[in-house]
Every structure is written in structure tokens, then in C-alpha cells.
Amino acid sequence: MVLAGHAYAGAVIGALDQKPAFAAVAATNATINGLAKVFAEQGIRDGVQVNRIVPGAVITGLRKSLVGTGASTHMTVEESTEQFPEKAEMNRYGRPEEIPDLFVFMVSPPAKWMTGTSVRMDGGEIKEIKGIR
Numbered sequence: 001m002v003l004a005g006h007a008y009a010g011a012v013i014g015a016l017d018q019k020p021a022f023a024a025v026a027a028t029n030a031t032i033n034g035l036a037k038v039f040a041e042q043g044i045r046d047g048v049q050v051n052r053i054v055p056g057a058v059i060t061g062l063r064k065s066l067v068g069t070g071a072s073t074h075m076t077v078e079e080s081t082e083q084f085p086e087k088a089e090m091n092r093y094g095r096p097e098e099i100p101d102l103f104v105f106m107v108s109p110p111a112k113w114m115t116g117t118s119v120r121m122d123g124g125e126i127k128e129i130k131g132i133r
Contacts, residue, residue: 043116
């Protein structure tokens with residue numbers, strides 16, 4: 001997405017925390033991440049701000065259907081949906097309307113020096129401080 005001198009790429013958390021069952025998703029998102037980095041390198045030279053937003057577990061229709069597919073025979077889809085945040089050590093799923101709030105900040109004047117940055121918005125699903133997992 002390009003917006004008046006800003007370019008943004010999105011990729012889901014699966015690109016950062018790969019799981020065997022989601023190898024294709026992880027590979028696709030890793031490609032998006034790589035392209036974002038290349039675009040950021042070129043953007044610096046061209047005066048275009050390039051960043052990426054990496055959302056975690058946001059409760060959407062697709063997420064609900066994936067949870068339904070992965071629900072075991074011993075629990076309902078609702079039970080599986082409720083248990084995921086706790087198992088992932090998060091307090092809740094993200095909501096779709098929360099992602100644009102970050103986007104609005106990233107195209108605002110206070111973020112004008114921000115480029116080549118990935119911002120993970122995942123409710124603590126992946127805990128990383130100073131590059132240490």
C-alpha cells in the first residue's frame with residue numbers, strides 16, 4: 001500500500017514464529033517481509049517511507065474458520081477459540097479495528113523519521129525485548 005510518500009506491507013505473525021502445520025503461510029509471509037525490506041532500502045534513496053505492520057492473532061472470519069478446522073474432537077470451536085489466547089500467553093485476540101489505529105500513527109507526522117521498521121502488534125504472542133527471545 002502506498003500513501004503520499006509512505007509504503008506499507010503487512011504480514012502475519014506466522015512469518016516470525018513458524019509452525020510446521022502452517023509452512024505455506026510462513027513462506028508467503030516471509031516473502032512479503034523480504035520485499036518490504038528491499039522496498040525500504042530503495043525507499044530511503046527515493047525519499048519514501050516504507051514500514052510494515054505484523055499483526056498477530058486477530059479474530060476475523062478466517063481465524064474463526066481456522067480455529068474450527070483445528071478444534072479437536074474433544075472440544076467445540078467456541079472452546080478452542082476461548083483457549084487459544086491463554087495457550088499463547090496473551091490476554092485476548094486482537095480486533096480488526098485495532099490495526100488501522102497503528103497505521104494512522106505510522107503515516108502521521110510524529111512517525112516521519114520511522115522507516116524500514118517492522119511493528120508487531122500481537123498482544124504479546126511473541127515476547128521479544130532487545131532482540132532476545
